[in-house]
Amino acid sequence: MQVEANQLVFSDEVYRIVGLPQGTDISLEQFLSCVYEEDREEVRQTFLSAKKGISGDLTHRVKSENDRLIYVRNHMEVLFNDAGAVDRILGTIQDISHQIELQKAIEAKEQLYRQIFERSRAVKLLLNPEQGQIIDANEAAQRYYGYSHKQLTSMGIEQINTLPLEELRAEFYRTLTENCDYGNYKHRLANGEIRDVEVYTSDVEFDGKHYYHSIIFDVTERNQVLAQLEKAAMHDSLTGLFNRRSVDYRAEPEIAHYLRTGEPFSVIMMDIDHFKHFNDIYGHDVGDLVLRHVAQLFESEVRATDLVGRFGGEEFIVLAPQTDKENAILLAERIVSSVRAFEMEYGDERLKITLSAGVATLDESLCLNQTFDLKDCFAQLVKHADEQLYNAKSKGRDQVCSF
Numbered sequence: 001m002q003v004e005a006n007q008l009v010f011s012d013e014v015y016r017i018v019g020l021p022q023g024t025d026i027s028l029e030q031f032l033s034c035v036y037e038e039d040r041e042e043v044r045q046t047f048l049s050a051k052k053g054i055s056g057d058l059t060h061r062v063k064s065e066n067d068r069l070i071y072v073r074n075h076m077e078v079l080f081n082d083a084g085a086v087d088r089i090l091g092t093i094q095d096i097s098h099q100i101e102l103q104k105a106i107e108a109k110e111q112l113y114r115q116i117f118e119r120s121r122a123v124k125l126l127l128n129p130e131q132g133q134i135i136d137a138n139e140a141a142q143r144y145y146g147y148s149h150k151q152l153t154s155m156g157i158e159q160i161n162t163l164p165l166e167e168l169r170a171e172f173y174r175t176l177t178e179n180c181d182y183g184n185y186k187h188r189l190a191n192g193e194i195r196d197v198e199v200y201t202s203d204v205e206f207d208g209k210h211y212y213h214s215i216i217f218d219v220t221e222r223n224q225v226l227a228q229l230e231k232a233a234m235h236d237s238l239t240g241l242f243n244r245r246s247v248d249y250r251a252e253p254e255i256a257h258y259l260r261t262g263e264p265f266s267v268i269m270m271d272i273d274h275f276k277h278f279n280d281i282y283g284h285d286v287g288d289l290v291l292r293h294v295a296q297l298f299e300s301e302v303r304a305t306d307l308v309g310r311f312g313g314e315e316f317i318v319l320a321p322q323t324d325k326e327n328a329i330l331l332a333e334r335i336v337s338s339v340r341a342f343e344m345e346y347g348d349e350r351l352k353i354t355l356s357a358g359v360a361t362l363d364e365s366l367c368l369n370q371t372f373d374l375k376d377c378f379a380q381l382v383k384h385a386d387e388q389l390y391n392a393k394s395k396g397r398d399q400v401c402s403f
């Protein structure tokens with residue numbers, strides 16, 4: 001622009017941008033009329049400042065043909081004459097519509113993903129994998145954990161996850177590298193409650209840095225139901241002892257362990273003497289009570305590594321790993337004695353209970369006859385213990401016999 005003459009000289013590109021025929025003489029006002037109304041005043045002010053000697057930059061819109069809006073970056077460079085007065089303003093107008101459209105598309109996408117993260121009803125956290133720092137937390141996470149966004153984003157994941165940070169890192173690494181996209185953890189809420197959670201984690205990259213995007217599902221109630229179902233499936237409902245299915249399930253690895261290491265393994269089969277009398281004389285409920293009391297006595301006599309199960313009716317079994325014949329006999333005698341010493345109160349009466357037991361200890365002959373089928377091997381062992389149990393019964397009951 002020739003400042004003195006108030007005359008604008010355009011390059012061909014500027015004529016194209018403003019949509020005017022090339023070579024047209026243009027005044028500042030004519031140029032401003034091409035500028036989008038909302039931006040016009042700002043462009044005028046930048047021109048006025050340039051006229052006063054201040055160079056400037058601005059982004060504005062220009063109305064092109066068919067009123068199409070074009071975004072331009074307008075740089076006004078002030079050139080001074082020898083006397084130091086403003087001589088010309090050299091304007092560079094660059095069509096940046098494409099970049100702006102691109103930027104708008106990126107922003108729109110960013111907004112979309114931001115909303116997917118923030119408005120999701122699933123609990124979501126964004127973590128820094130090195131420090132375990134919580135970088136972002138959506139509203140559902142704030143509600144779930146009971147912390148504000150500010151509090152969560154100043155916390156490390158180890159303040160929520162009950163695992164120590166080192167173990168957590170190893171867990172994250174395992175989850176991501178082993179292509180297993182979720183892990184089960186315990187998370188602590190602001191009110192101190194510990195909840196079971198299933199966490200799905202994916203590695204996301206942004207600006208050259210890696211983050212972990214975790215979606216957290218509370219599975220506390222589901223786990224409680226599963227644990228109850230599992231307990232019901234594995235235990236006898238009357239006595240709380242393991243049921244026959246779980247005895248079989250636990251016996252097979254013990255036999256495999258014996259075959260591998262030669263460490264002894266014994267079983268004790270036990271049966272309450274004349275149990276039918278309790279039912280017949282006092283009723284079935286009292287019979288049930290006897291079974292419960294006896295089950296408690298068993299549990300107090302065995303080691304934590306032993307397993308006591310109800311094999312059926314009034315027949316019980318003890319699996320005693322790492323126990324040889326001598327020690328299994330001692331254990332059986334201890335149990336038989338403790339039952340003998342026990343008196344069950346029933347009204348004014350004190351009911352006496354006795355028990356017979358048969359012991360069998362695993363040896364190779366029991367397994368070698370089989371084709372190394374663990375089930376058959378265990379059945380053989382039980383059969384031998386059962387024979388000894390009936391031996392004890394026939395010898396007068398209230399005693400232990402062994403194979």
Ligand SMILES: Nc1nc2c(ncn2[C@@H]2O[C@H](COP(=O)(O)OP(=O)(O)OP(=O)(O)O)[C@@H](O)[C@H]2O)c(=O)[nH]1
Nearest residue numbers: 271272273274275276277279284285287288313314
């Ligand atoms: N109350 C109760 N009785 C049961 C249960 N399961 C089995 N019984 C009873 O246990 C009794 C077992 O009787 P028997 O097998 O004749 O044996 P016993 O009377 O203990 O005699 P010996 O074993 O020969 O000393 C039967 O009357 C069964 O009905 C139970 O869950 N509750």
